[in-house]
Amino acid sequence: VYGADTNLFSRAEISRMDEPTYLIDKIALEFGLTRPFGDDLDIYAGIGLLAAREVTDLGTKTYTLFTLPVGATLERRDEPTNAKNGYYISVDATPFVNIDNGTVGARVFGDARAYRSFGENDKATIAARTQIGTVTGSDIADTPADFLFYSGGGGTVRGQSYDSLGIDTVTNGETTTTGGLSFVGAQLEARYEVTEKIGLVGFYDFGQVGEEAGFSGASEWHAGAGLGVRYNTGIGPIRLDIGTPASGDNIGEEVQVYIGIGQSF
Secondary structure: OOOOOOEEEEEEEEEEEEEOOEEEEEEEEEEEEEEEEOOOEEEEEEEEEEEEEEEEOOEEEEEEEEEOOEEEEEEEEOOOOOOOOEEEEEEEEEEEEEOOOOOEEEEEEEEEEEEEEEOHHHOEEEEEEEEEEEEEOOOHHHOOHHHOEOEOOOOOOOOOOOOOEOEEEEEOOEEEEEOEOEEEEEEEEEEEEOOOOEEEEEEEEEEEEEOOHHHOOOEEEEEEEEEEEEEOOOOOOEEEEEEEEOOOOOOOOOOEEEEEEOOOO
16 A cells, blocks of 8 residues: 555454463454565554453453554564574554543553674674563553563563563552563573584573653562573574573572574574
8 A cells, every 4th residue: 555665454353361460351453554664674553442351460340442553673683583693673652542541651662682793604692682661651550461561481581480570569468460560671692503503502681670660660670591502494493491590589499491493582
């Protein structure tokens, strides 16, 4: 539409998300446009509507959201599934209006990755990633649970249990755990190709969840570290990572295992 480079997309979703701290039944519709600018920059903008029923320790609620998702991706890696040099930046923003109670807010999330190889035939690679996100205009109680931020697991902090870090609130002697309104994370990897097919990886991950937008309130952090093995294939490396907590009272006492295709980032 509007020329050969602009694409129209549509998406329909019916889902149940059964997560450690919430259960959401959702129906969503979204329409939008995507357009490349040059060889490595893509931008999208859309309009959406979603209705959901959410069950958390805070209670049960239903809501209908009108959303205006926008975002951009800058891809300058030499190989997306197994990058050795270059960088990648992605920014997504989802302004939303709760049609039921009039709450207006926005969820913003950014992901930046950089790679540098050196040595004979670029066998050694340093890879770094940082993630940062925030929800503005809405407090925790009025923000959809899947818009909030948690930390722990393969996408944030390996070695820590999935979504194990959130915000704990004590009410009438009972502790309630929710996601936070802000998040910052960092992952650092040292990769080395032992042979053409086999690679070794050492990693350290960090994640921090904040109670307020922009970390203006209380926050908690944790870290994890570990080792991994890569087996290169034609569609990217097969990944095996073994991580353990690097902070808290259980340092080195637990093990988490992650398996996938492609590098972790």
